[in-house]
Amino acid sequence: MAAKVKVHWLIDKCPKPQDCGKCLEVCPSTVFVLVATDRERYKEPENWVIIPSFELFCTTCNKCIDICPKDAIKIEIKEAE
Numbered sequence: 068m069a070a071k072v073k074v075h076w077l078i079d080k081c082p083k084p085q086d087c088g089k090c091l092e093v094c095p096s097t098v099f100v101l102v103a104t105d106r107e108r109y110k111e112p113e114n115w116v117i118i119p120s121f122e123l124f125c126t127t128c129n130k131c132i133d134i135c136p137k138d139a140i141k142i143e144i145k146e147a148e
């Protein structure tokens with residue numbers, strides 16, 4: 068069976084992803100999504116997280132890891148059982 072890819076984004080190393088966003092731009096498979104965690108009507112959100120929502124499409128090209136200045140992304144390859 069094919070290996071399964073798990074993409075981890077580490078919030079401790081990237082507390083303000085909205086100020087960078089390089090991983091979002093570089094990923095050819097659009098794996099990452101930037102999401103506001105404090106959404107209120109008529110108010111600009113201040114807190115954001117990156118969710119690797121589409122890790123299923125990750126090709127393990129490592130472009131996100133290479134471009135990340137904070138070492139905040141890890142790719143884990145799990146052999147399927």
Ligand code: SF4
Nearest residue numbers: 094125126128129131
């Ligand atoms: S390894 Fe490549 S395909 Fe996978 S999340 Fe990073 S940039 Fe996207």
Ligand code: SF4
Nearest residue numbers: 081087088090135139
């Ligand atoms: S490239 Fe790294 S530092 Fe920049 S938003 Fe993505 S995870 Fe955060």
